[in-house]
Amino acid sequence: MAWSGDPIWLPEVLRAEGLTVIEHDGWRDRGHGDFLDIRGVICHHTAGGGSNDWRIVQNGRPDLAGPLAQLVLERDGTWRVIAAGVCWHAGRGSWPGWPTNNANFHTIGIEAVNNGVGQEWPAVQLDSYKRGCAAIMRKIGRRAA
Numbered sequence: 765m766a767w768s769g770d771p772i773w774l775p776e777v778l779r780a781e782g783l784t785v786i787e788h789d790g791w792r793d794r795g796h797g798d799f800l801d802i803r804g805v806i807c808h809h810t811a812g813g814g815s816n817d818w819r820i821v822q823n824g825r826p827d828l829a830g831p832l833a834q835l836v837l838e839r840d841g842t843w844r845v846i847a848a849g850v851c852w853h854a855g856r857g858s859w860p861g862w863p864t865n866n867a868n869f870h871t872i873g874i875e876a877v878n879n880g881v882g883q884e885w886p887a888v889q890l891d892s893y894k895r896g897c898a899a900i901m902r903k904i905g906r907r908a909a
Contacts, residue, residue: 770799770848771872773903774834781899783892784842788822794831795849800869802904803862805897806854808833813879821875822846833873841892872900 772792775785788794810817817836821844824830831847838844853873858864876893878885901908 769802770795771802771834771900772848774848774872774900775845777899777903778843778845778896781895783896783899785845786842787845788818791845792848794822794847795834795851796829796831796868797850799850802872803870804904804906805872805874805900806867807893807897808853808873808875809878809880810836810875811878811880813877813883815877817875817877818844818846824852828852833875835872835874835896837874837876837889837893837896839877839886839889841886841888843892843896 775787778785810821812820820830821832821836822830824832829852831851833851833853834845834847836844836846850868851873852868853875854867854871856865857867859867862870874893874897876889898908
């Protein structure tokens with residue numbers, strides 16, 4: 765079973781978990797089309813590690829148009845809702861039972877602010893990451909496995 769439709773429920777699901785959420789202007793209309801269905805989340809780090817990483821996720825970079833993920837997780841555990849539509853966060857790859865090279869249309873992308881090369885992960889960020897992912901998975905009727 766997979767969730768059908770765009771995840772306009774993201775802020776409510778995260779807030780219900782007791783998490784702090786910032787909704788960016790226009791997030792409900794931002795994306796590269798509509799989801800086919802939602803089967804899970806893909807967790808990334810921003811590779812930047814700074815307070816303005818969300819801008820790249822929202823607006824893109826020279827080689828890839830934004831938005832790059834639906835959510836950004838700040839170092840203090842705050843969630844930013846960037847987009848409700850499909851985002852370019854999942855590149856080439858496959859997983860058993862999923863379409864090859866097409867996970868963008870089936871997964872919610874989360875970019876956690878971290879440089880990925882030794883920057884410490886604050887406990888509050890990791891706690892928020894786990895709780896947020898679990899809340900989203902419950903909403904779509906999936907287990908973490």
